Amino acid sequence: MPLDILVGAQWGDEGKGRITDLLAAQADVVARYSGGDNAGHSVTVDGRLFKLHLIPSGILQTHASCVLGHGMVLNPVTLVEEIDSLASAGVEVSPRRLAVSLAAHVITPAHRALDGAEERARTGPALGTTGRGIGPTYADKASRLGLRAEAMNDPDEFAILVRAHAERAARLLETFYGLPAPDPDDSARSYRELALRLRPFLADTTGLLADALAAGKTILAEGAQGILLDLDHGTYPYVTSSSATAGGALSGLGVGPRHVRRVIGVAKSFQTRVGAGPFPTELSGHTADALRGSGSQPWDEFGTTTGRPRRVGWLDGVLLRYASRLNGLTDLAVTKLDILGQLPALRLCTAYQRQGIRHPDLPGLPSMLEDFAPEYEESASWPQDVSGVREYDALPREARSYLERIEALLGVPIRWISVGPERPQVVVREAVG
Ligand code: IMP
Numbered sequence: 001m002p003l004d005i006l007v008g009a010q011w012g013d014e015g016k017g018r019i020t021d022l023l024a025a026q027a028d029v030v031a032r033y034s035g036g037d038n039a040g041h042s043v044t045v046d047g048r049l050f051k052l053h054l055i056p057s058g059i060l061q062t063h064a065s066c067v068l069g070h071g072m073v074l075n076p077v078t079l080v081e082e083i084d085s086l087a088s089a090g091v092e093v094s095p096r097r098l099a100v101s102l103a104a105h106v107i108t109p110a111h112r113a114l115d116g117a118e119e120r121a122r123t124g125p126a127l128g129t130t131g132r133g134i135g136p137t138y139a140d141k142a143s144r145l146g147l148r149a150e151a152m153n154d155p156d157e158f159a160i161l162v163r164a165h166a167e168r169a170a171r172l173l174e175t176f177y178g179l180p181a182p183d184p185d186d187s188a189r190s191y192r193e194l195a196l197r198l199r200p201f202l203a204d205t206t207g208l209l210a211d212a213l214a215a216g217k218t219i220l221a222e223g224a225q226g227i228l229l230d231l232d233h234g235t236y237p238y239v240t241s242s243s244a245t246a247g248g249a250l251s252g253l254g255v256g257p258r259h260v261r262r263v264i265g266v267a268k269s270f271q272t273r274v275g276a277g278p279f280p281t282e283l284s285g286h287t288a289d290a291l292r293g294s295g296s297q298p299w300d301e302f303g304t305t306t307g308r309p310r311r312v313g314w315l316d317g318v319l320l321r322y323a324s325r326l327n328g329l330t331d332l333a334v335t336k337l338d339i340l341g342q343l344p345a346l347r348l349c350t351a352y353q354r355q356g357i358r359h360p361d362l363p364g365l366p367s368m369l370e371d372f373a374p375e376y377e378e379s380a381s382w383p384q385d386v387s388g389v390r391e392y393d394a395l396p397r398e399a400r401s402y403l404e405r406i407e408a409l410l411g412v413p414i415r416w417i418s419v420g421p422e423r424p425q426v427v428v429r430e431a432v433g
Contacts, residue, residue, distance in 0.1 A: 320409065321362075
């Protein structure tokens with residue numbers, strides 16, 4: 001009856017999809033608990049690349065079923081597109097394999113328009129949102145003005161609600177922001193059709209998960225974004241609008257804490273971020289270019305959802321310790337070790353400095369990060385290509401030292417190390433720790 005929770009331990013894009021795909025091989029149900037189509041998970045199976053925004057990457061494990069939980073915000077257009085594109089790639093996406101929470105909130109075209117309008121109207125620097133309407137949809141949810149997926153059970157009634165919502169948003173867009181608004185009739189018409197498509201997938205997902213746990217099944221909760229983008233615990237205001245922590249998994253799925261077996265953090269072997277906000281270990285120049293890649297490969301550091309080049313930097317051990325503390329990490333997965341090894345030498349941030357004082361832990365809120373300078377430990381890199389390595393002991397000594405230094409900083413064992421984008425390119429160390 002266990003629940004394993006997988007969280008992003010950085011600013012998102014840690015390679016969670018890849019590790020979910022791996023762990024889903026042993027899970028019966030894979031469930032997403034927060035965010036919406038702002039997320040983008042890339043998984044390569046037998047040379048075929050799947051880019052998923054809403055449906056958990058567990059869908060690619062044919063024995064597993066998937067849940068989109070209460071804590072999510074759903075764009076029905078994206079969801080239907082994703083169902084269709086998986087189906088055309090031969091992946092079964094039937095109501096038997098995918099359940100959508102009745103309580104998830106629905107993103108409308110007006111929410112997306114408001115996202116852009118609010119970004120442009122900000123007094124401070126833009127947040128660099130993904131433009132998917134995430135913030136306005138969660139704002140409507142908190143204001144008790146939102147549209148829940150349950151309304152799709154009656155497509156005609158849903159169309160009326162969508163029109164009313166679009167008309168209210170149109171007044172705001174036109175009058176307050178002076179911008180054109182999506183046509184309420186168009187939105188109502190297209191969302192009625194989408195409701196007809198999605199209605200069979202709607203379910204009481206908390207009941208479904210409770211039954212699965214009672215039957216001794218294993219649930220894997222798949223996080224989206226990362227802890228540093230969490231609405232409460234991230235680098236506010238440069239965050240997303242949902243709860244990306246392990247705690248968010250419990251409320252976003254409606255499962256009690258006693259079921260939790262493991263909390264698995266996924267961290268890239270270096271640091272990346274898209275959008276604005278503080279980033280103490282950020283790099284520019286040749287090293288940044290080498291880590292980012294040219295964009296010619298799907299695993300290069302360009303956003304899966306927006307295509308924006310990601311900001312890159314050295315791994316930040318202080319923030320990783322913060323992520324570990326907040327989530328109660330029991331295990332860590334480290335991704336893209338093969339990419340890090342391309343550099344001539346490595347740096348790892350092990351503490352911050354401010355006014356001559358050393359801070360091994362974050363002394364305050366992550367929103368204060370701009371005040372701190374990173375302190376680095378330098379180490380040698382490894383000249384060997386590690387993409388073919390499958391055993392921990394076969395990794396170069398320098399790579400093992402780097403990983404073991406991270407383990408020592410966190411006090412958490414590293415159990416999975418990805419060394420390439422393909423399914424088998426991973427070193428598994430279940431026995432460590
Ligand atoms: P929003 O979630 O679209 O409102 O964007 C808020 C911030 O979170 C922006 O800096 C986005 O770039 C970032 N963000 C949202 N989702 C992801 C993700 O899946 N990966 C990385 N960054 C994300």
